[in-house]
Amino acid sequence: MTPFSDIQALIIDMDGVLWHGSQPLPGLIDFFDTLRAKHLRFILATNNATLTAEQYVTKLAGMGVRIGTEQILTSAMAxxxxxxxxxxxxxxxxxxxxxxxxxxxxxxxxxxxxxxxxxxxxxxxxxxxxxxxxxxxxxxxxxxxxxxxxxxxxxxxxxxxxxxxxxxxxxxxxxxxxxxxxxxxxxxxxxIGKPEPIMYRQAMALLDTDTNKTIAIGDRLDTDILGAVRADIRSLMVLTGVSSEEDLKVSDFQPTWVMQDIRAITQALQKT
The missing domain is CATH 3.40.50.1000 (HAD superfamily/HAD-like)
Structure with missing residues (x-):
């Protein structure tokens, strides 16, 4: 069973998962094309409170990805x-x-x-x-x-x-x-932001989903993954951001899955 065979929705971090600063990470467009092809609902949920939802939409458009403001949840919005x-x-x-x-x-x-x-x-x-x-x-x-x-x-x-x-x-x-x-x-x-469970619960309400059919994707153990643990949802950590495989070895909690990057997630999605 792949990580995506029994889910309806994804809560996806941005910094370190989709991009570094203003540079998109490899496979970004294919990742979102695959989400849509699989009819998976998603919220992009970030602790970064500096930008508005509209600014994030513009940033993604500049990287070739079109989404709506309703698909953005920042810690400031939460x-x-x-x-x-x-x-x-x-x-x-x-x-x-x-x-x-x-x-x-x-x-x-x-x-x-x-x-x-x-x-x-x-x-x-x-x-x-x-x-x-x-x-x-x-x-x-x-x-x-x-x-x-x-x-x-x-x-x-x-x-x-x-x-x-x-x-x-x-x-x-x-x-x-x-x-x-x-x-x-x-x-x-x-x-309010991750690792507190508030943002994840708000995101699930927006997605009209529950803990059993939702996965959180992030790059940081102490925020994205711990927040998922506290919200009682499964999590997938990518290795393109803050936390590393070495960090996993000494952590008191673990993600459900670990993948190299969003390209690996896309490949897993395409197998479902």
Whole structure:
């Protein structure tokens, strides 16, 4: 039995699975052509909160793959959806560390965003701090977030990845920013992205599928694979990203399957 003989849907990571930075990985177009030929539903689910769904659609189009925004789920989108169920967006103000990808989903859910902290006119301050990866991060942003957290705001992280793979190598991830804010305030964030199961559960709801007929595909043990374990779904790890076969040897948990890359996944699909 191949990994794909009894499934209906795939939840697929992007960075390290489909591309490195702006470079598509070999076999990308064939992979998506095969998904469609096999009538497999999929969601592209990423912890990277810097881009909007529309920007990811554009990025994939530039690589020769056409998808819709409804097939994208970022940790920022998952965060906005989670918060909209926890609080009333119409009466909630959010301070955001993050880029357009973090801000846009909150605005779409009806939240009011603020970039400042006022020690005098406290009614204008945020009651939630949302932190995503921010490549324009400044001391002032960190300071205002710290003031807001000290004033009692909820602390939400889009994801806790401490590192981010790029074409130049590994660089700082959002988890390092969260750690700095936690060290400064003593407030521990609630994180939404993988390895928390929230994103996978949201993706399954969007796909109208269940744990028995869904597979998560990723490259990173501590996020993609651990998240699948916590969400009680099977997982497939590719070796084109962060985690390696050596990492597997010392891990307390394992993916259901390991394949070299998306070309190997395509070959397995074509055999079903």
């Amino acid at each position: 965060t906005a959806s989670y918060l909209s169920r926890e609080v009333d967006p119409a009466t909630s103000r959010v301070f955001v560390i993050g880029e357009e990808g973090a801000r846009a989903p909150l605005l779409e859910q009806g939240f009011t965003l603020t970039d400042t902290f006022d020690p005098v006119n406290t009614q204008t301050n945020a009651d939630i701090v949302v932190c995503g990866l921010d490549r324009t991060l400044t001391w002032q942003k960190l300071a205002n977030a710290t003031y807001t957290l000290h004033a009692g705001a909820k602390f939400i992280g889009t994801n806790a990845d401490t590192s981010l793979p790029t074409e130049q190598g590994m660089t700082i991830g959002n988890g390092a920013i969260l750690a700095a804010l936690q060290a400064a305030t003593g407030v521990k964030p609630i994180t």
